[in-house]
Amino acid sequence: MNEKIIEITGKAVPLRGDDIDTDRIIPARFMKCLTFDGLGQFAFYDVKYGEKGEEKEHVLNSPDFKGHAILISGRNFGCGSSREHAPWALKGMGIRCIIARSYAEIFANNCSSLGIPALAVDENIADELLKMVEDDPAVDFSIDLLGKRLYSGNRTFPFHIPENYRLALVEGRWDTTSMLMESLEDIERANKRLPAFID
């Protein structure tokens, strides 16, 4: 069992745009690594830095949003490569929850395996949240995965998250290995029944 992830509070980073792919979240050249430690420094590297390593003018570089734990973005977030390096890089930069209009499936799956809630919100809510944060970077959010509500001040917003991911997070079953190992006998039967590969 893992830590139960029920409530997340924090400030947010507004990252506008649709179809932000995992190559952009972590360029392939930073995947030459044997562990996922230390990937945070390379998150969105080419978005944040120019060719000579100089900082670009970008919301991800703005001191106003440094260290914020919630990332807000657009449609089809995390599309492209299946690299789990992407959510690890986000985790490494301090992101503990993502709010976007929708997600690529493998990415959503990878986030869940790491205990990062990937919440989907309707277009008007995404727009409103982005605007709120751009107007006031210090605005606080609180995410309640039991009540399925996002709070900020006296406002509440609904979000969607596939029920299986939500349960995995709130029940502390997001690291799936131990749950899967409970059925080793059934697995052995399937292994005997299903075709093998004979050289």
Add this chain to the structure above:
Amino acid sequence: MSQNLLNKVWDIHRIKTLPTGQDQLFISLHLIHEVTSPQAFGMLKERGLKVLYPERTFATVDHIIPTDKRERPFDDGLAEGMIRTLEENTGENGISYFGPESDHQGIVHIMGPELGLTQPGLTIACGDSHTSTHGAFGAIAFGIGTSQIRDILATQTMALSKPKVRRINIDGTLKKGVYGKDLILKIIADLGVNGGIGFAYEYGGEVIDNMSMEERMTICNMTIEGGARVGYVNPDEKTYEYLKGRRYAPKDFDAAVKEWKKLASPQDAEYDDVYTLDVSDLEPMITWGINPGQALGVGDRIPEDADEQACAFMGFERGQVLKGTQIDVAFIGSCTNGRISDLRIAAEVVRGRKVSPGVRALVVPGSRSVADQAEREGLHTIFKEAGFQWREPGCSMCLAMNPDKLIKRELCASSSNRNFIGRQGSPTGRTILMSPAMVAASAIIGRISDVRDML
């Protein structure tokens, strides 16, 4: 109404419903490579777990391997380290490994079918999103992250929700010079890069029926670019013909074929959605933007409502026709279009011609056996005489984790599958996706060209 292939294969492999509501699915075949697996073995070790059924996992090296010099140790210490780690992990755990010296080394999605590992009715997973390729054989195949690689190594199962199935009917006949690559780019452009989220795509119809296994692989390969994690074609005589006699194909082949035939979706199979496309008028497709859905016919104008950020990055304008635009690099290869039929088609275009001065042109065979076959047919000579570099097998400039990269703002005509910002190794480099025939034509002319003018 009867069950479609996906539902049947799912039921055969389903262990149970998990407390979270997902299914626990048995994975018949697990493929691994050097980039996404080391952390999974690390996690396993940390927990004191071992690989449950090593005979169901097969490994090769593709993403990071250099395609020019193959002497060990590789110049890039990090690449050497990652490949050595895979060698240790497979060695310690008794996993079959097709390394740099092997006759079967290659891009993992080319290796699987070649060895006959990819078979109808299997569930196949690999830590790589283009695992959908294997669906061309009527397998249910999908990309996974590293935590799931760990799950499969430890339990041969993973937690997954069953997708809905969208049947995609392709009617008509493809014109000369129009290929599977053009077709899948068209499907993605029509349905959108996120149109397939929550779906598996079942491809069928007369165009698919008439396609070779290799072209079907190209289509299934790029399914993930349309947001669908799984794409498949029902197995048929071509599938069985392709597999017969391959190294890991079932020994009692006729009995296996009998079982496979039962799995194909019948005429009256039920689907959650159906999409039909007539491709008789389809032109060779090229991308203009920064995702594979931003594609158009080679003679078409960039739409007037085209995404501004994409245009700005590419340096193109709305309304512009890209045909005639100068290119810097031409890349033929990748798991989308690095198979022998792709090289034959490209060589036919190139034969007796010269690459335009100033264009850096590479052919990277998808696997050692593709390279060997091409060399037996003399294709390498055709390419070399034209001025193409003939390389060793690997992913190469598809994702540029090895030394093959774009430089600065270079514009690349590429037979690969992703035109994302930075994908080909330079943060400002630009990619135009197209068929290998179109890349060959563009390399010769030095500009984005319509291959039909050269056939």
